[in-house]
Amino acid sequence: MTTTALSHWQNWSGYVSANPQKMLRPxxxxxxxxxxxxxPAPLRFVGSGHSFTPLVASSGSIIDLSAFAGLVDHNADEMTATIGAATRLSDLMKLLQGIGQGLPNMGDIDKQTIAGALGTATHGTGITLGAYHTQLQAMTFVDGRGEVREFIQGRDDDMIHATGVTLGAFGALTRITMKxxxxxxxRRQRRPIPVAEMLDNLEALMSAHRTTEFFVIPYSDHALYVSSDLSDQPPSARPEEEDEDGLDTLKALRNWLSWFPWLRRKLIGSALAKVPLEDYVQDWLNVYVTDRRTRFNEMEYHLPFEAGASALRELIKMAETQFPNVYxxxxxxxxxxxxxxxxxFYQRPTCSIAVHHLAGENPQPYFHAAEAIFRRYDGRPHWGKMHNLNASDFARLYPRWQDAMEVRRSMDPAGRFLSPYLQQLLSA
Ligand SMILES: Cc1cc2nc3c(=O)[nH]c(=O)nc-3n(C[C@H](O)[C@H](O)[C@H](O)COP(=O)(O)OP(=O)(O)OC[C@H]3O[C@@H](n4cnc5c(N)ncnc54)[C@H](O)[C@@H]3O)c2cc1C
Known part of the structure; x- marks a missing residue:
């Protein structure tokens, strides 16, 4: 075991930090x-520290499970793979490719561990596609008493459904089996679309492809519409990533033109009209993820699918009338x-909407305004992204909340995993 005494830990964006008594790597x-x-408690587990909420922070022990990584076994007939839970998604993609398997969907990046992704219900996009936890077939934890617990789909369905979105609150997840x-x-395509057209047809556009995603660009009246569908065409070159250049341009326009929103709108709008259409075919592992080099903080809420367009209208209006700094x-x-x-996503097809703010700038006024809108639409926050909800809100938003809490207490009777943040989150 590696022990580091009196260490400092911080998350990817630098917004959350902690000085635990111990950082441990069993x-x-x-x-x-x-x-x-x-x-020393509270015991908190860390993946790659990409959550924006203080799920990992602890004054007791932060436990790094990176020794529990890699392929353990696979079943080619059933398309399942058993892997160490601390395997990074970037490694998972390659090892699955090596055994002829693929992930049905992915989020924006591949830096997280799969245990961390399960910790917060990390997801990609696609109205017919579930988040990572929906692939779970089996899970092995070490619970709060130090005992090994294995849950298997078909035998322990309730336990899988109770613990599959872990919050790091049920035990140390050491191994999983995924379908x-x-x-x-x-085939991935990207094109600009007028925001009015997008809002008038949101549900149909979202349902028109296997995966769909919109990036609504403030002060432009346009969004980028990104979609992908299964293809049997030969691969073609994936264009160089321009996301970071695009962000720099939007930031510069914000810095220069925040007093002249009409000019900003005109310049962004005409620049967007010239954005080259993107259209290429690639193997699954070369399509989903991008490199997010600019550090930011994020809030994301998951809304009933049919509420997406109304909420977006309000959000865009709020951002463009109250927050000239947003880009x-x-x-x-x-x-x-x-x-x-x-x-x-419990029993609810979902439209997820995320707002971002540059790391180092204060995100709170913008995020508070966005959260007020999200809450009016019965939004459930992403567990790993900023929000201000607590246990009494979750008891209302999650029909099986009390059942999940009962399972949690049975796996951690002494509350070894409860940091002050987890207490606020879980104890009504
Ligand atoms: C640039 C960026 C892009 C992102 N893109 C997306 C996206 O597209 N979609 C999306 O849904 N989210 C996205 N996120 C959020 C991110 O996927 C989640 O916050 C995820 O939980 C981070 O994984 P991690 O390995 O860093 O886990 P951490 O943040 O380190 O931990 C997350 C939770 O998992 C628990 N945990 C970690 N390992 C274990 C273990 N072995 N046993 C038990 N508990 C454990 C932790 O205690 C904590 O509660 C993004 C975040 C960033 C910074």
Whole structure:
């Protein structure tokens, strides 16, 4: 076991930090069991620190499970793979490709661990496609008593549904089995679309492709409409990424023109009209993810699918009339309903809307204004992105909340995983 005393930890955006008594890296399961019994509480597990909420922060112990990574086993007939839970998505993609399997969908980046992704219900986009946790077939935890617990789909369905979105609150997740799909190829397209056209047809546009995503660009009256569909065409070159250049341009226009919104609108609008259409075919693992080099903070709420357009209208108006500093696009995605008790997609087809703010600038006034709109539409916040909800809100938003809390208490009776933030989140 590696122990680092009196260390400093911070998340990807630098917004959350902690000075735990110990940072621990157990080498194997017995060492993990021992430290769960003995290490100073609260015990919090860390993946790659890409959450914007203080889920990982602890004054006791932060536990890095990176020793539990890599392919353990796979079943080619059933398209399943058993992997160490701390495997990074970037590694997972390659190892699945190596055994002829693929992830049915992915989010924007591949830097997270799969356990971290399961920790917060990380998702991609596609109204028929579920978040990562919907692929779970089996999970192995070390619980708050230091005991190994294995749950298997078909035998322990309630436990899988209770613990599949983990919040790092049920135990240390060491191993999972995922149901995958055979490797596949996608045709990805991107084009600008007028915001009015997008809002008038949002549900139809979101349902028109296997994956769809909109980036609404403030002060432009336009969005970028990105979609992908299965393809059997030969691969073609994926264009160089321009996202970062685009952000720099939007930031410069904000800095120069925040007093002249009409000019900003005109310049962005005419620049967007010249954005080259993107249209290429590639294997699944070369399509979904991008490199997000600019650091930001983010709030994302998951709304009933049919509420998306109305909420977006309000959000765009709010951003453009009250926050001339905003230049990051609003990101709009769709996610299929599922049956996981702590999933924001629980029994609800979803339209997810995210707002971003440059790291180092104060995001709170903009995020508070956005949150007031999200809440009016019964939004459930992304567990890993900024929000101000607590246990009493979740008890109202999640029909199986009390059942999930009962399972949590049974797995962690002494509250070893409860940091002050987790208490606020989970204890009404
Ligand atoms: C640039 C960027 C892009 C993003 N894009 C998307 C996106 O497209 N879609 C989306 O939904 N989200 C997205 N996110 C959010 C991100 O996917 C989540 O916050 C995810 O949880 C981060 O994974 P991580 O490995 O960094 O986990 P961490 O942030 O380190 O931890 C997250 C949670 O998982 C728990 N945990 C981690 N490992 C274990 C373990 N082994 N056992 C038990 N609990 C564990 C932690 O205790 C914590 O509660 C993005 C974030 C960033 C910074």
């Amino acid at each position: 080498a194997d399961q017995p060492a993990l069991q021992e430290l769960i019994r003995e290490a 995958n799909v055979p490797g596949y190829r996608l 990051f696009p609003l990101e709009v995605r769709a996610v299929a309903a599922d049956d996981f008790w702590l999933s924001p």
